[in-house]
Amino acid sequence: xxxxxxxxxxxxxxxxxxxxxxxxxxxxxxxxxxxxxxxxxxxxxxxxxxxxxxxxxxxxxxxxxxxxxxxxxxxxxxxxxxxxxxxxxxxxxxxxxxxxxxxxxxxxxxxxxxxxxxxxxxxxxxxxxxxxxxxxxxxxxxxxxxxxxxxxxxxxxxxxxxxxxxxxxxxxxxxxxxxxxxxxxxxxxxxxxxxxxxxxxxxxxxxxxxxxxxxxxxxxxxxxxxxxxxxxxxxxxxxxxxxxxxxxxxxxxxxxxxxxxxxxxxxxxxxxxxxxxxxxxxxxxxxxxxxxxxxxxxxxxxxxxxxxxxxxxxxxxxxxxxxxxxxxxxxxxxxxxxxxxxxxxxxxxxxxxxxxxxxxxxxxxxxxxxxxxxxxxxxxxxxxxxxxxxxxxxxxxxxxxxxxxxxxxxxxxxxxxxxxxxxxxxxxxxxxxxxxxxxxxxxxxxxxxxxxxxxxxxxxxxxxxxxxxxxxxxxxxxxxxxxxxxxxxxxxx
Amino acid sequence: xxxxxxxxxxxxxxxxxxxxxxxxxxxxxxxxxxxxxxxxxxxxxxxxxxxxxxxxxxxxxxxxxxxxxxxxxxxxxxx
Numbered sequence: 001x002x003x004x005x006x007x008x009x010x011x012x013x014x015x016x017x018x019x020x021x022x023x024x025x026x027x028x029x030x031x032x033x034x035x036x037x038x039x040x041x042x043x044x045x046x047x048x049x050x051x052x053x054x055x056x057x058x059x060x061x062x063x064x065x066x067x068x069x070x071x072x073x074x075x076x077x078x079x080x081x082x083x084x085x086x087x088x089x090x091x092x093x094x095x096x097x098x099x100x101x102x103x104x105x106x107x108x109x110x111x112x113x114x115x116x117x118x119x120x121x122x123x124x125x126x127x128x129x130x131x132x133x134x135x136x137x138x139x140x141x142x143x144x145x146x147x148x149x150x151x152x153x154x155x156x157x158x159x160x161x162x163x164x165x166x167x168x169x170x171x172x173x174x175x176x177x178x179x180x181x182x183x184x185x186x187x188x189x190x191x192x193x194x195x196x197x198x199x200x201x202x203x204x205x206x207x208x209x210x211x212x213x214x215x216x217x218x219x220x221x222x223x224x225x226x227x228x229x230x231x232x233x234x235x236x237x238x239x240x241x242x243x244x245x246x247x248x249x250x251x252x253x254x255x256x257x258x259x260x261x262x263x264x265x266x267x268x269x270x271x272x273x274x275x276x277x278x279x280x281x282x283x284x285x286x287x288x289x290x291x292x293x294x295x296x297x298x299x300x301x302x303x304x305x306x307x308x309x310x311x312x313x314x315x316x317x318x319x320x321x322x323x324x325x326x327x328x329x330x331x332x333x334x335x336x337x338x339x340x341x342x343x344x345x346x347x348x349x350x351x352x353x354x355x356x357x358x359x360x361x362x363x364x365x366x367x368x369x370x371x372x373x374x375x376x377x378x379x380x381x382x383x384x385x386x387x388x389x390x391x392x393x394x395x396x397x398x399x400x401x402x403x404x405x406x407x408x409x410x411x412x413x414x415x416x417x418x419x420x421x422x423x424x425x426x427x428x429x430x431x432x433x434x435x436x437x438x439x440x441x442x443x444x445x446x447x448x449x450x451x452x453x454x455x456x457x458x459x460x461x462x463x464x465x466x467x468x469x470x471x472x473x474x475x476x477x478x479x480x481x482x483x484x485x486x487x488x489x490x491x492x493x
Numbered sequence: 494x495x496x497x498x499x500x501x502x503x504x505x506x507x508x509x510x511x512x513x514x515x516x517x518x519x520x521x522x523x524x525x526x527x528x529x530x531x532x533x534x535x536x537x538x539x540x541x542x543x544x545x546x547x548x549x550x551x552x553x554x555x556x557x558x559x560x561x562x563x564x565x566x567x568x569x570x571x572x
Contacts, residue, residue: 075539082517082543085550089510092562213535220529227529227537234522241518268562272554278547285540489497 005155008310008319012153015323018189025185044260050273051191053257055331057087057248057274058194063325064145065392066281068301070288074226078285079237080244081278087245088274094249094403095258096267097410100488101481102259110255110402111347117409119477120417126424127402128347131252132373134398135336138251139377141391142333143167145302147381149322149329152306161382167326168378171333172370190331195280197324201305202283204321205290208312212286218293226292236449240393243452246403247396252339253332333374341369394435397452401427404459408467413478419467427459503563506553513550517543 044052062080069077098113107113110131111124143164150163158166209215219226229237248254261267291304294312298304305325309318345366350357357365404423408415434442434451442451472478499507521539533541557563 075537078540078543079518081547082514085517085547085554086514088554211535213532216532216535216537224529227539229522229526229539233526237522238518269558272551272558275547275554276551282544485496 004315005153005157008153008315008322009150009158011316011319012150012323012326015193015326044257044262048185048188049257049261049266050270052187052331052335053091053254053270054274054277055187055191055194055327056253056257056335058191058280058332062281062284063194063198063329064148064302064305065141066284067288067291067305070285071291071295071298071304072301073230073233073236075229075285076233076236077240077288078281079241080281083241083245084278084281085271085275086241087249088271090245090249091258091270091274092267094406094410095254095270096264097488098255098258098406099261099264099267101484104484104487107259109343109346110252111343113255114405114409114420117473117477117481118405118415118417118420119474120421123405123417123420124347126421127405128343130398130402130424130428131250131343132340134247134395135251135253135340136373136377136380136395137391138395138399139333139336139340139374140380141395142329142336143377143381146326146329146333148300148303149306149325152303152310153319153322155310164378164381167329167333168374171330171337172374186334187331190327193324193327194331195277197321197327198280198283200283201309201321201324202286204313204317205294205305205308206286208308209290209293215286215290215293219289222296223292226289232445232448235445235453239450239453243393243397243400243456246456247398247400247452250399250402250406251336251396252343253335256335256339256342333377337370337374337377340373341366344369344373393449393452394431397431397455398428400452400456401431401459404456404463408463409481412467414467414472415463416467416470416473418470419463419465422466423459423463426462427455430455430458500563502560506557506560506563509553510550510557513546513553517546517550 066077066080101107101113101116105112105116107116109128111128114127115121115124146167147160147164150158150166151160154163206212206215209218216227287305287308291298291301291308294308295304298307306318306322309321313321345362349365349369350362401424404427405415405420408420431452433440434455441447442454446454521542525538525542528539529537531538534544535541536544
């Protein structure tokens with residue numbers, strides 16, 4: 001390892017130590033109750049909400065996976081600008097309603113919402129299992145992304161498994177210590193790093209080739225087809241536009257960020273803030289396209305950003321941008337681990353294993369859960385070889401299925417438990433079949449990257465048809481929801 | 494389910510958003526997919542085209558925020 005590699009690792013380590021200190025400070029403010037540990041006592045302020053949502057939403061998928069997609073598939077990932085805006089709109093339309101019901105009925109996990117709106121424990125359990133199973137691969141890509149960065153920064157001296165292990169250890173230490181408050185505080189720090197790191201990294205790399213226009217002119221000479229969408233890309237373009245924001249929005253980490261908000265007014269502003277922040281993708285777009293000229297034969301496309309930086313930029317600057325990438329992975333991983341532990345602790349442990357456990361002991365169960373779930377994700381990242389975005393899209397297509405019963409509960413009185421469960425089982429079943437059964441591919445145009453979208457559409461159809469054929473939800477439930485809806489439209493925010 | 498009637502401002506906001514999403518998702522991928530020219534803001538056509546719609550969408554979302562998404566919220570009174 002050269003002196004520069006050591007210096008690079010010290011800079012990255014410093015960026016990891018700052019949030020660690022924040023975690024310990026947050027711990028001093030915490031109260032040992034599940035409501036405080038998992039949803040910060042529903043008192044999260046506007047700045048913290050924006051940054052924690054943005055930093056959780058933008059992950060290694062966005063910071064590193066996007067570069068790889070721009071490098072290997074041209075403008076396909078550019079649909080991300082639209083899906084970021086859609087994500088913001090979902091946060092207003094669905095998120096504000098979920099927040100309202102969560103506040104009135106003291107929900108802590110997504111299951112609480114389904115149990116209350118459908119009156120069904122079984123549906124709540126199906127949702128909890130889907131969230132746990134499909135969030136794991138998404139957590140795994142954060143560890144992989146972080147490990148790639150550390151591996152490249154160390155000049156290959158720290159191997160991928162050791163790098164992932166280091167990443168894993170830092171995350172669990174500070175999530176363990178401070179709960180959601182620690183995660184939100186660190187996300188403010190990470191969110192700022194991430195936004196400026198993405199944009200500035202892209203501009204710097206494009207300038208190595210004479211600026212964006214000159215860089216694209218060079219691509220026109222060596223690979224003109226890279227400037228336009230590839231043939232048949234439309235299905236991937238549309239599928240990613242729908243599945244990515246919906247799947248991410250339905251992840252347990254985002255549910256926690258709906259419940260924890262103090263004031264409803266913030267939801268009105270979030271679509272603008274999140275949509276505006278989408279411009280940071282210009283940075284990824286410039287990095288990926290520059291890679292066509294600077295790194296045409298790269299072996300692992302997900303490593304294009306750190307490899308270009310360490311080859312062409314001063315190491316201090318390169319390490320700073322890499323620390324931003326680590327921030328992207330870390331800020332999502334911490335939120336996911338934390339939210340998954342809430343799902344297990346409240347929905348499974350408290351309900352089925354030890355009903356009489358006191359609040360303090362439950363927080364400890366949550367902490368052990370953090371340790372175990374992260375360990376599973378660590379083992380998974382050692383064996384995955386696909387692009388980060390490819391793995392991420394499968395995970396998101398799984399959690400996206402939960403959007404159907406969520407919208408059913410909020411907007412359609414006729415929706416039923418049977419419809420919700422059947423839709424979810426069909427959607428998830430189809431997704432797993434397309435993904436894991438050899439020889440079975442989505443039919444027709446869906447074969448070109450639309451398996452997740454097709455399973456989502458089938459979920460909607462089954463949900464509607466079965467709901468129409470089965471008995472409506474009890475009147476007592478729908479009346480109560482109606483009453484709470486009136487407060488939503490006319491009460492204080 | 495209880496839902497108050499949409500105001501005309503709300504309808505306009507949602508119409509503009511839907512137009513924006515459709516413009517970002519369909520023309521680029523179906524009609525302009527082979528076009529690299531003209532470059533817009535120094536980027537190939539598809540990139541510049543989407544950035545133009547991003548500006549439009551941000552403007553609509555900001556107006557939506559400023560107008561409370563078109564709702565005339567009268568505290569304690571039904572609309």
